[in-house]
Amino acid sequence: MKDAKNVTITDSEWIVMRAIWTMGHATSRELIDAMNELEGWSASTTKTLLHRLIQKQAVAQYGDSRPFTYKPVVGEKESMAAAADDLFDHMCAMRAGSTIAGVIQSRELSRADIANLQAILAEKAKTAPEEVQCNCLPGDQTC
Amino acid sequence: MKDAKNVTITDSEWIVMRAIWTMGHATSRELIDAMNELEGWSASTTKTLLHRLIQKQAVAQYGDSRPFTYKPVVGEKESMAAAADDLFDHMCAMRAGSTIAGVIQSRELSRADIANLQAILAEKAKTAPEEVQCNCLPGDQTC
DNA sequence: TTATTGTGACTACAGTTGTAAACTAATAAG
DNA sequence: CTTATTAGTTTACAACTGTAGTCACAATAA
Missing domain, CATH: 1.10.10.10 (Winged helix-like DNA-binding domain superfamily/Winged helix DNA-binding domain)
Structure with missing residues (x-):
């Protein structure tokens, strides 16, 4: 850490x-x-x-x-x-999303926290790529 | 880990x-x-x-x-x-929200990831508490 | 002023981690 | 069949961690 x-x-x-x-x-x-x-x-x-x-x-x-x-x-x-x-x-960049999802599900979040996250996500959605590439190995293998 | x-x-x-x-x-x-x-x-x-x-x-x-x-x-x-x-x-339970916010901001997420997170948050919002308590010390000090 | 105690500094020590050499056993090449 | 090569196992070793004892010195009480 x-x-x-x-x-x-x-x-x-x-x-x-x-x-x-x-x-x-x-x-x-x-x-x-x-x-x-x-x-x-x-x-x-x-x-x-x-x-x-x-x-x-x-x-x-x-x-x-x-x-x-x-x-x-x-x-x-x-x-x-x-x-x-x-x-x-x-961790694999491709898996960040689902890992974050797990964390959100397993933690207590206040209403304000949630509203904040929603705002951030809405903003981020505007420029989000269709796919995120796996970055675990050289070359273009994917996990 | x-x-x-x-x-x-x-x-x-x-x-x-x-x-x-x-x-x-x-x-x-x-x-x-x-x-x-x-x-x-x-x-x-x-x-x-x-x-x-x-x-x-x-x-x-x-x-x-x-x-x-x-x-x-x-x-x-x-x-x-x-x-x-x-x-x-x-980490302090109280800080989970803002830490997750930081992670979301600093990572690349696909459209699908974002949609998924939004769905999870919407669901979670239904039962979210007003506040999350600090759990760093015995007693009720807060950070 | 000396004895006592609270506070900070130094030492200890076994287990884990990062990194790799050396050794041994299996397989392939000649 | 002998030799060379590769794959797998053991050993090594310094730095870092978790946990704690001991020593020295400052503050306080007697």
Whole structure:
């Protein structure tokens, strides 16, 4: 999973990011407690993850005296978009449509979400091609 | 990335799967050549990946004499759906809508794909909730 | 001012992944 | 039948991940 700056954020790091995004900013204590409650992780585990996220510049440390504050450097929306694009880049272009269909069916979406998607689709329909080509192999085989 | 049987298929393995899905069935020679052309991999690399896929039961070996044939055991559509679900499971439920919107905007979709998505959305709109809750943390904080 | 504790940094370690070499067994060529 | 070639199996190895212990230092309490 890639984040907005194209750094890979691993699954466990992703969980920490979600907490930080939701809280807006947090101390390590808050994160340690949240992760302990949510995942049963030991304090060390959360600290390590937090550190790796700082190294990857997905999170930054603020403050001058000791209980530092941690804030996200990368945005949630952008990171999720990047992760999603990363996934779709690994699949056959021809299958994107039906995969999206599956996702839409299996997720809860609000009325506003749906209206938004409908608007986007209506717009996109204007210039949509008849067919999308398979891009899995060199040559013109199709899956 | 999880496949249909809930086994993790890694990024490079995914590339091999795409080739096998597209070809329908293939010999190792065909795969080695395709992967070499597509990714510049050495024969060994493709062999290793193919082996791991067999162990994971994502691919099976057919035939009784030596140039064996390899065929997918897991379906492409199901595997992609599983991978997509896996991704969305790691993100905030509240953000699914806008992430899907981003994906739709950035991908090529055929007229038929779009029509299908529109039909699904119309149906889904009938029972859509006003709001989707954030599920990132215990308690009712929202991101 | 010293003892205690909370917070951050460093180390650890097994399992997975990406990439490939080496080895072995089967088949084809001479 | 022997040799060369190809296909399949084992081994390798560094980087990355998940998970966590230990050490050092700053803040606080005694």
